[in-house]
Amino acid sequence: MQKVQLKELLEEMTIDEKIDQLLQLSADFYSEKAEERTGPMADLAIEQANIDQAGTILGVSGAQEAIRIQKEYMAKHRLHIPAILMADIIHGFRTIFPIPLAIGSSWDESLVKQMAEISAQEAAVSGLHVTFSPMVDLVRDPRWGRVMESTGEDSYLNARLARAMVKGYQGNDLKNDFTRVASCVKHFAAYGAPIAGRDYNTVNMSERQLRGKYLTGYQEAINAGAKLVMTSFNTVDGMPATGNKWLINKLLRKEFGFSGVVISDFGSVKELVAHGVAENEKEAAQLALSAGVDIEMMTSCYAHALKELISEEKITEANLNEAVWRVLVLKNDLGLFEHPYRGADVAQEKMLVLSEEHRQKARETAQKTIVLLKNQEKVLPLSKEETIAILGPGTTSQDILGSWSWQGQKKEAISLHTGAKQYTNNLLYANEIYDYFEPTQKAFDEAIELAKKADKVVLALGETDWMSGEAASRSDIRLPQSQRILFDEIRKVANKVVVTLYNGRPLDLSVLDSADAIVEAWFPGTEGGQALADILWGAVNPSGRLSMSFPASVGQVPIYYDVDSTGRPYEVSPQEKYVSKYLDESVYAKYPFGFGLSYSSVEYNGLKLDKQTLEVGEVLQVTVTLNNLSEKATRETVQLYIRDVVGEVVRPIKELKAFHQVEIAAGKSKEVQFEIDESMLRYIHRDQTSRSDEGLFECLVGPNSRDLLQKEFYLNK
Ligand code: GLC
Secondary structure, three states: OOOHHHHHHHHOHHHHHHHHHHHEEEHHHHOOHHHHHHHHHHHHOOOOHHHHHHOOEEOOOOOHHHHHHHHHHHHOOOOOOOEEEEEOHHHHHHOOOOOOOHHHHOOOHHHHHHHHHHHHHHHHHHHEEEOOEEOOOOOOOOOOOOOOOOOHHHHHHHHHHHHHHHHHHOOOOOOOOOOOOOOEEEOOOOOOOOOOHHOOOOOOOOOHHHHHHHOOOHHHHHHHOOOOOEEEEEEEOEHHHHHHHHHHHHHHHHHOOOOEEEOOOOOOHHHHHOOOOOHHHHHHHHHHHHHHOOEEOOOHHHHHHHHHHOOOOOOOOOHHHHHHHHHHHHHHHHOOOOEEEOOOHHHHHHHHOEEEEEEEEHHHHHHHHHHHEEEHHHOOOOOOOOEEEEEEEOOOOOOOOOOOOOOOOOOOOOOHHHOOOOOOOOOOOOOOOOOOOOHHHHHHHHHHHHHHHEEEEEEEEEHHHOOOOOOOOOOOOOHHHHHHHHHHHHHHHOOEEEEEOOOOOOOOHHHHHHOOEEEEOOOOOHHHHHHHHHHOOOOOOOOOOOOOEEEEEEEOOOOOOOOOOOOOOOOOOOOOOOOOOOOOOOOOOOOOOOOOOOOOOOOEEEEEEEOOEEEOOOOOEEEEEEEOOOOOOOEEEEEEEEOOOOOOOOOOOOOEEEEEEEEOOOEEEEEEEEEEEHHHHOOOOOOOOEEEEOOEEEEEOOOOOOOOOEEEEEOOO
């Protein structure tokens, strides 16, 4: 539709029709079964007219159902305006990929883009138009359950992967390419920093830290063209994001130049009352609309109060029109006026969803997200000749999709046991299913007996999917007690113990200190158990690098690699008493950001800079040589960090600024090059502007954020 027609449409709409365009209701309001509608309707105290005119619908799935709902909806709508169908496709639609925290450990933008493309294809053919992804909240506290949904603790890595996801979801022609969906970046802003790691809790940080660390991912997603932004549940400087005029109207819309749709999170408009910044739903509606929130998800403050607020001149009809206009533009950008069913296609859906090709891509993705944390005396990879006992709750578990796998079906997931049979029949495994929390004595005894008979034990441990995700914070981030006991007892009788982990957060793995090997598989998705077996039996050389630090214990949390320097840095004088440290714990992560082993051994040396002083407008060439000392080809993620030694404000001891993934053949060497320019040295100053200072910098290059070669250079301005 031409813009002029859209304007005419807006003018033709009644005020009730406009207000309902800003209402998002869940799919059960459109269910064919009336009884599924009445409950939710009563909860929201809305009328059938609101339902018939609600501008967007949450959580419809299946081409047939999407077509039915859209057809009935448009027939009922006086102006036949189509609805937008939105849902959470976070890491796959029906073919489930590894969770985003695992995806972050791939450091592979093209892989991430492909994941988004496949997710969009399956979602679009099933009738959906928008996904509430990527979630780009920076995370530094593994107690928070939603770390599983983020690509980790580094704003630079998050930004690069966020761009890849938006491009994968949206493609280049959203209006005509019906294999794509619009991307909604979330949760704006800084939802990943709740005090004490407790979901929905207060967020408290300076504007400078917000701008310098937490906003980068959202900005990059918006620069990549994300069509929507979702506000977060938390406060930003004492004001909930969903009612925060500074955050939305000033920062997002004016400073970032975002002109698309802003949607609240589920119920977060009404929650302004619970936060204590609105007396009632009417004040909540006024706050949210004035702040710039266009769509109210699953509460009815707008539906109940906007008309009155306009008549009392507390908001203007122009405010209302602006919000409705953005929703109509989004519908037009999706091509919905001409093609209200867009990509929905029942026949195509049967062929495309969970296709073998998609499964294979999910398997390849999972292989590249798995992180080898420990491999003592090369106990891995396993060989066909060895008798392997696969024990513990993860052996046959199909609970490997993660908590945001919505349409994913656990019964379609490949377990580790099934995957292992591709490689060997020389397997011992228990007949009894081993419970994650309360195994039977029989299962326990059987496991111990089998452990004695095996050459090596693969002990599959971890979390269940409900232990991470939304409203799933944990104060104790160790493995469940029964699993810790199982490990201790098996350790006593087994020859070699390889622990594999399914989990949605960095865990305190101190109980596993005596394990011979530890393999972090996260929640690896529909093909996860197969990918894990591919790694264990050496068909694939592990290449994952941690997207988030693993603490030595929860007492260190929040822990992350890019810490600011302090006045008494531990690193400088670790023996000193009066330095920043603990009496009872290391100051370092157990496994740091960017860490991961492979079955190869790669030496980094010969770090060279082509100049000592960098001038503005120039480029400083960085070269490092990698030697693969092993007989196995490998994939290395070479990481470049920079330290600004003296700043206007305290600066981090290092920050990731670039990375390259390189394949190195067995026994070969490879030279890897980076370029540093002045823009990479900029940071947020006290006046909230981003610029660089001249002076001394350190260039640090290596396989992770800890083991780094270092050279100094100067920036001259
Ligand atoms: C949830 C989540 C958000 C999700 C939305 C719709 O509460 O916070 O990430 O997109 O509701 O399901």
